[in-house]
Amino acid sequence: MAYNGIISLISDTETRPTQAMRRAMAGAEVGDEQKGEDPTVNQLQERVADLLGKEAALWFPGGTMCNFVAIRVHTRPADAILADGMAHIVRAESAGAAFSSGVLIEPIASERGIFGPAQLDEALARIATAPPPYGPPPRLLCVEQTHNFGGGAVWRSNELAELSAHARARGLALHMDGARLMNAVVATGTSARSFAATVDSVWMDFTKGLGAPIGAVLAGSRSFITEARRQKHIFAGAMRQAGIAAAGCLHALDHHIERLAEDHEHARRLAAGLQEIPGVRVRTAVPETNMVFFDPSALGLSSATFLAGLAAHGVRMGEVRGEIRAVTHLDITRADIDTTLAAIRTVASTPGAPEHAPADHRPY
Numbered sequence: 001m002a003y004n005g006i007i008s009l010i011s012d013t014e015t016r017p018t019q020a021m022r023r024a025m026a027g028a029e030v031g032d033e034q035k036g037e038d039p040t041v042n043q044l045q046e047r048v049a050d051l052l053g054k055e056a057a058l059w060f061p062g063g064t065m066c067n068f069v070a071i072r073v074h075t076r077p078a079d080a081i082l083a084d085g086m087a088h089i090v091r092a093e094s095a096g097a098a099f100s101s102g103v104l105i106e107p108i109a110s111e112r113g114i115f116g117p118a119q120l121d122e123a124l125a126r127i128a129t130a131p132p133p134y135g136p137p138p139r140l141l142c143v144e145q146t147h148n149f150g151g152g153a154v155w156r157s158n159e160l161a162e163l164s165a166h167a168r169a170r171g172l173a174l175h176m177d178g179a180r181l182m183n184a185v186v187a188t189g190t191s192a193r194s195f196a197a198t199v200d201s202v203w204m205d206f207t208k209g210l211g212a213p214i215g216a217v218l219a220g221s222r223s224f225i226t227e228a229r230r231q232k233h234i235f236a237g238a239m240r241q242a243g244i245a246a247a248g249c250l251h252a253l254d255h256h257i258e259r260l261a262e263d264h265e266h267a268r269r270l271a272a273g274l275q276e277i278p279g280v281r282v283r284t285a286v287p288e289t290n291m292v293f294f295d296p297s298a299l300g301l302s303s304a305t306f307l308a309g310l311a312a313h314g315v316r317m318g319e320v321r322g323e324i325r326a327v328t329h330l331d332i333t334r335a336d337i338d339t340t341l342a343a344i345r346t347v348a349s350t351p352g353a354p355e356h357a358p359a360d361h362r363p364y
């Protein structure tokens with residue numbers, strides 16, 4: 001359902017908690033999370049550890065902090081970490097890993113965020129142009145499931161297993177930014193546990209398609225999570241009666257996972273409709289999950305003009321590096337997709353479309 005008449009496809013972070021989720025949050029049992037005494041947070045951590053097949057899990061206010069803390073636990077200052085060049089860690093966290101962990105971030109070249117052993121080896125070779133002590137020691141490989149700027153692309157479990165074996169043989173630990181891991185699970189039918197089995201640490205976000213207002217949970221071995229708890233404290237991520245928020249995440253686990261399939265169907269419907277509009281180039285004809293990237297430049301409209309035209313019809317999308325990104329989520333219905341396509345057709349057929357609400361560049 002569109003909020004206040006606005007269809008916001010800017011991000012799946014646009015979801016608002018449902019009334020049922022709000023009721024679950026209002027009734028949550030709470031305690032002091034910082035002391036490990038919030039029963040609802042503890043329950044969520046146990047559920048996620050079990051879901052991901054890891055020994056332990058830890059509650060966080062958000063996913064960016066999960067990345068910072070995980071990188072911090074895996075590395076020492078002046079180590080190197082590797083991630084796809086368009087990874088959220090590389091492009092959308094303000095070099096926070098470099099700041100908070102003192103690491104060199106070596107980007108890996110890939111088409112849509114998915115890469116293989118050969119691309120990893122190329123990046124490792126760039127780090128080690130000369131023998132030690134010249135190049136920094138590579139410690140950690142980060143993968144993103146699904147890959148956001150790669151268009152919601154999904155790592156298959158066999159691709160992950162092959163890459164992971166290759167990386168481990170080169171002494172690397174593996175971390176998964178699983179902001180949209182459950183989208184990958186629903187899209188493929190592969191369990192979260194089997195995706196997570198190939199990595200040492202993994203987190204999932206509850207504030208994207210799962211629709212909770214606050215929360216992410218990081219999982220790994222017991223010793224990893226013990227150290228992560230200390231680092232979370234240092235990053236000021238320890239909270240008090242966080243069970244209010246964690247109850248929303250538990251509600252999402254119970255009610256908002258299977259329905260991600262609807263978001264994927266809506267993304268496919270949007271992409272199919274866009275392909276019928278002359279002058280619109282869709283990056284991936286059949287999106288794998290809940291994101292559609294497209295380029296409207298052949299319409300003769302700048303991105304800003306295109307987005308302003310859409311906004312005048314009550315439809316919001318964002319721009320990511322010259323392309324338009326539309327993300328489906330639980331507040332978007334099939335009818336909203338049809339309304340969106342009608343708005344795009346109108347904008348596409350209006351020469352000199354309206355000037356200029358500034359484009360929204362938020363990339364998450």
Ligand SMILES: *Cc1c(COP(=O)(O)O)cnc(C)c1O
Binds near residue numbers: 061062177
């Ligand atoms: C949103 C996102 C993050 C950051 O999560 P927050 O909960 O917004 O801090 C990290 N990685 C990816 C791929 C994301 O999409």
